[in-house]
Amino acid sequence: MAIVLYHGAANGPSLAVLAALAESGVAVERRPIDLLAGERHDLPGVDEPLARDMGIEGEGPVLLVDGEAMTESVFLAQFFDELSDVSSLQPADPFAHWEMMMWCRQITERLSPAAALLGNLAFSRGRLAAMADADFGAMADRIVSADLRARWEVLRDGAVDPAQVEDSRAKVSQAVERCEGKLADGREWLMGALTIADFETFAWLAGMEQIVPEAFADKPLTAAWLSRVRARPSVTAALADAGGDSTRFWAPGPEINRWG
Template identity: 65%
Template sequence: MSALLYHGEPNGASLTVLAALAETGLDIECRRIDLLAGERHSLPGIVDPVALDLSIEGEGPVLVIDGEAMTESVFLAQYLDEAAGGVGLQPTDAYARWEMMMWCRQITERLSPAAALLGNLATSQSAIAAIPAEDFAILAARIVSDDLRERWQALNDDAVNAAQVADSETKVAAAVDRCEKQLGDGREWLMGTFSIADLVTYSWLAGMEPLRPAAFADAPLVKAWLARTAARPCVQAALARATISEPLRAWAPGPEINRWG
């Protein structure tokens, strides 16, 4: 079996999958790509636009197994866990697994678009806006998804939607509050035992703490959980793949902001 994981710096969706891979111990080649250069949209040998470009995560990682490309970080983490024979990243109980997946859906549909927007405005917009017009036109032409191309264009135009910023800040604060309540019974991990829910939540939330510290001011349980998660060997291994000093500040255009609130 040939296996290759294309990923960005260990933050957001790429961090989820890199940490899951480290937890499983699977021997899969990892190849970092420059997301801000649009490299995800011209991966060698991958021509299927659905597999390559229509991921709802935006610039998420791509796992290629025997020539077949797969996307979406939660599903990739599940695949890796199951391919390794089950290393505990998913509950075995059917209800507990449903509960974990519902949690992950909340994170990927509400927190991740908000975090990506705020992260991009804080750390990536200037770099994308600085791309010369001719080069940006070539980059944008490779992006099949209209929604994702629009997010790239807004960053290139240095456009800021104040209503989206405010909505994103509210969603980050809501995610922190939800985690604080979940941890309120004394559990160490969001689902009771360490799981994909911890990985995906940490991957999108950790980078928000330095950007929106007020959201974490009254969340001591969340802060302690962030520290525990950061100390996990699999997360440490994922972060060690960074090529920059602050990988949690590495953002690329992400999921579409939910239109239904």
């Protein structure tokens, strides 16, 4: 089985997958790509591109397995975990496993679109706005999903609804509140034991500390948890590989939830 992981800088979904991969000990060829240059849409050897082209995560990592493009960071983390002989990032108890998956779904449906919007506005818009129209058009033409292509265009044009920005900031604050509440019983990790939920949540929240600092004020449990995740060798290695502040690297993410 030929496996290649294409990933962006260690932030958002790429960080979650890189951390899970390192924890798993699975041997995979890693190929960094520039997500903000649209390189994800022109990968070699993709025979089955549907998940890459129509996935809801946006510009996340792509795992290429014998020509099949696999996407969505939680699913990729599960894939590596289930291949692993050395670690387990998923609870064996059925209820605990359901709880972890529900937590991850709330993160991917509520926090990740909000964080992606705020991160891209802070750090990505300038680069896209500086692109020549022809260059941006050629890149956008390779994006199969009309929804995703529209998010690229809105980001470049700066035609963002201010109400979405405020709602996104509120959702970051809500995610931090949920973490603080989850950690209130003295547990080290969100689900008790270390799971995929810790890496998925950290990957989207870590970059928000500098963008929505008020969300983290007076949240000592969440601050300590962020430090613990950041200190995991798997995360430390991914961040070191990125070079510089990887929380400043963003690319268009999931579509904003229209239903609140």
